[in-house]
Amino acid sequence: MRRIISILMENSPGALSRVVGLFSQRGYNIETLNVAPTEDETLSRLTLTTVGDDRKIEQITKQLNKLIDVAKLVDLTEGAHIERELMLVKVRAAGSYRAEVKRNVDIFRGQIIDVTPTTYTVQLAGDTDKLNAFVDSIGTDNVLEVARTGVSGVSRGEKVLTL
C-alpha cells in the first residue's frame, strides 16, 4: 500500500539526512520526497511517499517519531486527504503536433509557461495519477524532460498538522 507521510521537524542542519538515513538504514523505500520550511521557519515540513503493509508503516512511523528532530507526523493516507504534485515537463511541440500538445494541456488544465519554436514547457499540478496520465497522453517519445516535486498533501477538513 502506498502511504503519504507528512512530518514536521526542526529546520536544522542534519534533520533531513537523519530522516533519509533512517529509510536506507532500515531498508525502507522512499518513492518521493519533498521538504521546505513552514510558516514558522524554525520548522520544516517533509512529505514522503512510501510503500508497505500496515506492520511496516507502523514501524516506519514509530522509528521516525523516535528521531529527536521530528516533532510530529501524520500518515495522510489514513484519512481523507488532498495530495498534489507539481510537474514541469518540457515537450516536443513542432509542426502539426504543436496544437495537439496545447489541446492536451488544456484538457489537463495545465499551463504553458515557456515556449520555443519547437518546445513547450508545461506546468501541471495534481495527484500522481493525473501527472502520469498527462505524460502518457503526450507520449514518452515527445517528452524531453520531466521535473516533479514529489507529493505534498494535507488532511481534508479541519484536521491540521501543527505543534
Place this chain on the structure above:
Amino acid sequence: MALLSGGEMLVRSLAAEGVDFVFGYPGGAALHIYDAIFQQSEFKHILVRHEQAATHAADGYTRATGKTGVVLVTSGPGATNAITGIATAYMDSIPMVVISGQVQSHLIGDDAFQEVDMIGMSRPIVKHSFLIKHPSEIAETVKKAFYIASTGRPGPVVIDIPKDMTHPHEKFEYVPAGPVEMRSYAPVEKGHTGQIRKALQLLVSAKRPVIYTGGGVVQGEACDELTILAKALNAPVTNTLMGLGAFPGTDPQFIGMLGMHGTVEANEAMHNADVILAVGARFDDRVTNTPSKFCPTAKIIHIDIDPASISKTIRADIPIVGSAKSVLTEMVKLASEIDETVDQDANASWWAQINAWRERAGIYHAQRYEPSQGELIKPQDVIKSISKATNGDAFVTTDVGQHQMFAAQYYQFNKPRRWINSGGLGTMGFGIPAAMGAKFAHREADVVCVTGEGSVQMNIQELSTCLQYGLPIKIICLNNQALGMVRQWQDMNYDSRYSESLYEDSLPDFVKLAESYGHVGMQVTRFEDLDEAMTKAFAMKDKLVFMDVRVDQSEHVYPMQIAPNGSMRDMWLSKTERN
C-alpha cells in the same frame, strides 16, 4: 559575567553534569580542549591506549553505575576508532556522550587533514548528534546531549566540535545552561493505566505465565519492582543476556537465561506459556528463534519505553509504553488492590512442569558436560571457580564468544549491573576496557574480565592504561587456543572445516605479556590447581592478574537453539542429544 573560551565552557559544562571521568585520547583537533582539561580539577581524564577502549571504558562505567559515560576523541582517526564503541553502546541502549574534535569550521568539507564526517559516519549508531557552530552553543548543547542520552530509551550522543570553537584566546560570555526544553523530544515515562490494569488481570488469570525481562529493567532501575511483582504472582522469571541480574540468579523462581544459549526450562516455559510479560526486552532474533514459531499459545504483554520496540518483531497483545520502573510500580500497586488472585492449582502444576524440565535438562540441576580432570579443564568449571572466589558478587565483564556464554550461564548474578557484556553488537575487545570503567566506578569491588585468547588481543594494549591508573582488575582468559565460537559453528555446520579459526602456535606467552605490562601473570593447566590459583589471584587486591587458563578446545556451548526454522524449545542439549 565570566568570559570563557569554548574549551573552558566545555569543561565547565561537563562538570555541571557531575562528570567524574572522561575517557579519551588527544590529538590536533582536540588540543584546545585538552589544554582546558589540564587547567581544571573537577573531573579526571583517563588516557586510554586506543579510542575504542575509551568508548568501552565509558560504557563499562555506565553499566556499572547508571551514570552517563563521557568520551573525548580527536577528529579523523580518533573519531573512526571510536565508532565500534559507539555502536556497541547504541545496540545495548547505553547512555554515552561522545565529544569529538573536528577540523576548523572553514576547512570542513575540504578533505582537510584528519577530517572525517563524524556526524554522517555516526548517524546510524547514535541517538542524536550535534555539530557546534558557535562557542556560545556549547553549554546548552552539552546539557541537551546528557538529557537525550540518559532519558527515554538511552543511547549515545555525539557532539562534534570544530577546533576553532574551543580556541583559548577567543572568549565569550558563559551562560550556564538552564533546564532543557525540547518541543520535539518528550519521552513517555508513565504507562497507560487502563492497559496496565488489563495486563495485570491477564497475568493474574494466567495458568502458565512467564516474566521475560531484558536490559531495560536493569537500566531502568526497576529490579526491586520486578522482584515484588514476580513474587506476588509466583511466576517464573527469565532474563535475556542483557537482563541478567535483574532478578536474583539463585532464586528458585529464576529459570535462567532464555534464547539461543538459554536454559531448557526457560525456553520450554516461554514456548508453553499462556501469558508472557515482557519488560524492557526487545524480542531479539537471538531470543525468539523463528518468529513464526514463537510461543504459539501465549498472549503477550510488552512493556517498553521505546514504542518502536513494541510489536517490531513479535506482535504484542497488550502494548504498554512507559519506563519499566514506572509501569511495574503501578502494576505492583494495582496488584495489592484487586480482588482476583492467582489460581493456586494451576500455579502448582505449572511449577511442577517447570521443575520437570529443570530436572531433565537444567544446567544447574545436573552437570551435563564431562568432568574436568588433570589437564582437561572445562571452561564451565572456570566460571564456577570464579564465582566461588568472588562469592558470586563480582562485576563481571566479558568479551565475545564461548567464554561469554559460559559466563552468562554459570555465574549466577544476584544483583543488577554486575554483568557487563556486549549483547547487541557482540563486540570482541569489549572486556578489558569495560572492566576498567567498572573498576573506576567501584574501587573496592572485585572486577573480573572473562575473556578468550582471541578477544583479549583486540584491546590488549589497555594493560598499559591499567598500570597507569592502578586498576587491579582480574582478567581470566579461557584459553581454548581457538576462536572457539567460530570453531563451534564450524563443527556444527561446516563438517569441522576450521577455516581461519586457529592460530597455529602463534599465541603470545600471556604470563610474560602481563608481566611486561607490569602486572601479574599466571597460568593454569591442571584442574586441581584451578581453585587455589583463583583464590590467590583474587587475594592480590592491588594487583592486576592475568590468568591464562588452558581449557578444553573441543567444548561447545550448550544448550543451543536449533536454527533455522526452529521454535524456542528446539534445542541441542549436547553434541548428540536434542531436547
